[in-house]
Amino acid sequence: MIEFLKRLFNPEPSSVTARERLRLVLLSDHLALAPDVVESLKSDLIAVISKYVDVDADHCDVTFEQQESVVAMLANIPILGMKPTARAPRPAPPPEPPPIADPSPASASVSVSKSRRRRRRKASVNAAPAPG
């Protein structure tokens, strides 16, 4: 509500809007113009996920999508099953990997968003060590 009133009485200058729109569109442009970078990102991503689960590397799909205020990376990586040797993240190792119940591949959809600069700044403030 306060945010709404702020916007009503003190609207964002159009140059700020222009700056933000340009930032997003250029991010998309540069990703579209660098297929080799996207391809290498995709294979790294698959390699990392493969450390934990068996994935269907032939049917992985990584795309970028420009949304209202972010450019999002959408990764569709079909999971075939758990790795027999997979361990849960530290500190508590599980006794045994769970048995594979469903043989049909599950699909994980990961969405990583590049947050807006303003939010990022806020986050970094929050992450700063507490005084004293």
Add this chain to the structure above:
Amino acid sequence: MHELREDPVPAAPPEGQRRGRCIVVTSGKGGVGKTTTTANVGVALASTGARVVLVDADVGLRNLDIVLGLEARVRHHVLDVLEGNAELDDALVSDKRVPTLKLLAASQTREKDDVDTAAFKGLIDKLRERFDYVLIDCPAGIEMGFQNAIVGADEAIIVCTPEVSAVRDADRVVGLLGERVTVKLIVNRLRPALVKRGKMLSVDDVNAILRLPLLGVVAEEPGVIVSTNKGEPIALDAASPTGEAYRKIAGRIVGTDTSTPEIPREASFFGKLFGGQR
């Protein structure tokens, strides 16, 4: 976004093997002021005594001659020279006002694809032996006309207006120019009053994206329209702040002016009232 590339002045050519600098004026987007910039920077460079040739690479849409006020003097054009139908010396048009300035006009009745890239590069190399500066007015777009215009250049001036479309296109063109070409930026048609009120991208906003060495900033001024109407480049107008901006740009290209480009400020009330040409 691109790495900031610093390169002040290219190395001097060895004795007896003179080679002038070839600078292409480009933007990607049309209508941002490439031709006006080429004309004025060319005039300002030649006014320092340097030998300058302006090459209009916008085949099919010839304009540099009319902006310079030399349209009545053009007898032959660049394709006449490339195809052996005219001697280079016959095709070079001398400027009325600055004796060291020459123009090689584009062909109006032909198409950009008619230009042979290798032959065009050969012509540019020939011009570089005879002139201190070869300035190429690049057509809009990134197709064949653009490719031909940049083939002989090792420096580029990006002309960009503070608009989202122009910045996006400029960013694309910088990527296409590649590492071979030294790229610098002119921000054109800035309206300081709008920037102050947050209604226009500032020079810093533009260059936060393009990240290029800034050669100069030219404010939008009615005088530029008036001077184009008359075919008298504003760089020759000693009283015009815009003319001064172009002369400073020329100084920075030559290397005699090492000052940081100033950002134009809003004209005062009295300046608006009494200044300006008709």
